[in-house]
Amino acid sequence: MNIFYELHKEIPREGPGNNETTRKAYQTIEKFVSKPTILDIGCGPGMQTMELASLTDGKIIATDMNDGFLDELREKVNQQYFSNKVSVEKANMKSLPYSEGEFDVIWSEGAIYIIGYENGLKEWKRFLNEDGILVVSELSWLKENPPQEPVDFWKIAYPGADSINKNREKAEKHGYEVIDTIVLPESGWWEHYYTPLEKRISLFREKYQHNQKALNTLIEFQTEIDLYRNYSEYYGYVFYLLRKKS
Ligand SMILES: C[S@@+](CC[C@H](N)C(=O)[O-])C[C@H]1O[C@@H](n2cnc3c(N)ncnc32)[C@H](O)[C@@H]1O
Numbered sequence: 001m002n003i004f005y006e007l008h009k010e011i012p013r014e015g016p017g018n019n020e021t022t023r024k025a026y027q028t029i030e031k032f033v034s035k036p037t038i039l040d041i042g043c044g045p046g047m048q049t050m051e052l053a054s055l056t057d058g059k060i061i062a063t064d065m066n067d068g069f070l071d072e073l074r075e076k077v078n079q080q081y082f083s084n085k086v087s088v089e090k091a092n093m094k095s096l097p098y099s100e101g102e103f104d105v106i107w108s109e110g111a112i113y114i115i116g117y118e119n120g121l122k123e124w125k126r127f128l129n130e131d132g133i134l135v136v137s138e139l140s141w142l143k144e145n146p147p148q149e150p151v152d153f154w155k156i157a158y159p160g161a162d163s164i165n166k167n168r169e170k171a172e173k174h175g176y177e178v179i180d181t182i183v184l185p186e187s188g189w190w191e192h193y194y195t196p197l198e199k200r201i202s203l204f205r206e207k208y209q210h211n212q213k214a215l216n217t218l219i220e221f222q223t224e225i226d227l228y229r230n231y232s233e234y235y236g237y238v239f240y241l242l243r244k245k246s
Contacts, residue, residue, distance in 0.1 A: 003214045005068065007204060007221065011196040014044035014069070015110030016237045017137065018188040022051040022109070025239045028180050029105065029133045030055075032243065036104035039063065039127065041093045042111025046073035047192065052107065053082045061098075063091035093120070101129040110237065112136045116160050117167065121174040125244060134176065134242045137184065139235060140164050146234035153227055154235070164238055176242035184237040194225050201225075 008014060036058035043049050043062040046069070052060055064070055070088050077086045091097055093108075093115050106128060112120040117138050128134060139154070141163045154161045162170070168178050201218050208214035228235075 003204075003208070003217050005066075007197070007200050007217070009068065011200065012045065012192040013047050013110075014193075016184055016189040016193050017048060017109045018184070018191060019047065019051045021137075021182060021184050021188055021239060022048045023055060025135050025182055025241055026052060026055045028182075029135060029241055032131070032133055032179075033058070033104045035059075036133075037061075037102065038105040038107055039096075039098065039103045041091075041096075041106060041108040041124070042114060043073060043088075044069050044111075046076060046088075048107065048109045049073060049086060050076055050080065050082070053077075053080075053086050056085075058085075058104070060086045062086060062088045063093070063096075065090060065092055094123075096124070096127060098127050100126045101132075103127050103132060104129055105133045105135065107135045109137045112138055113158055113160060117162070118160075118170050118174065121171060121176065121242075125175065128244045130244070130246045132244050133179075134244070135239060136242075137237045137239045138167065140167055140238040141234065142183065142236050142238075143234050147231060150227055150231040150234055153223070157224070161235070167238070167240060171240060171242050175245050177245055179241040179243055181241065182239040184239065186232050186236075188237065189228060189232070194228065197221060198225055 038058055038060045040049050040060055040062040043064045046062055049062040062073055070090055074088045077083055106124050139158055139161050164181055171178055201222050204218055
């Protein structure tokens with residue numbers, strides 16, 4: 001099994017996030033929609049999908065490219081009797097197999113970076129109906145002039161990272177009105193993501209002590225976690241709540 005997937009398997013989330021912030025974001029956009037059809041892009045193991053399912057009176061299509069995550073989510077959906085509300089489908093966010101205007105809401109937590117924030121805003125817009133809502137969470141700079149160490153790290157790991165103001169401007173440029181932005185609290189990085197990931201890294205250091213390639217991957221993840229531990233005031237995950245302008 002690929003070390004990346006082995007490391008991430010069995011942790012509750014695939015990126016920073018928590019139910020409280022999913023709920024807060026949904027409750028903010030709720031007044032604009034009724035019985036919405038929601039597309040969840042890059043759902044991973046689906047913590048946010050399940051939270052959305054408990055909040056909405058609409059329907060959700062949860063999509064990802066990883067069969068392991070899709071199976072995991074299908075199981076959760078069945079266990080919690082949400083199969084009348086949630087369908088789980090394999091779909092590539094770069095070539096979505098859906099019709100124009102099919103969705104009232106597109107939701108994507110911690111995944112738009114894969115296609116690029118601006119590109120995602122541009123490409124996904126056509127799948128929203130007139131004045132449909134897009135909610136994405138994206139790594140963003142929270143303060144001006146951050147220290148060199150996180151700047152150097154993210155310049156390589158995610159050169160698209162930008163400030164909240166710049167991301168708001170980009171959304172407006174691509175024809176969205178910004179309803180609100182919400183900064184994920186620090187606990188949302190640790191509880192379901194970095195803390196369980198860090199535990200698995202220590203476990204795997206033992207297992208892969210003679211495999212330098214695997215060890216290098218573990219070191220990369222540990223570096224990312226330590227960086228956040230030291231510089232969390234300078235960057236974070238930000239939810240952008242956007243409405244397509246008609
Ligand atoms: C950082 S994870 C976020 C997962 C989940 N939303 C969460 O917050 O836990 C990104 C997800 O995007 C999925 N992904 C990667 N490339 C993709 C693609 N081209 N199309 C759809 N999903 C993709 C990954 O399998 C992964 O589950």
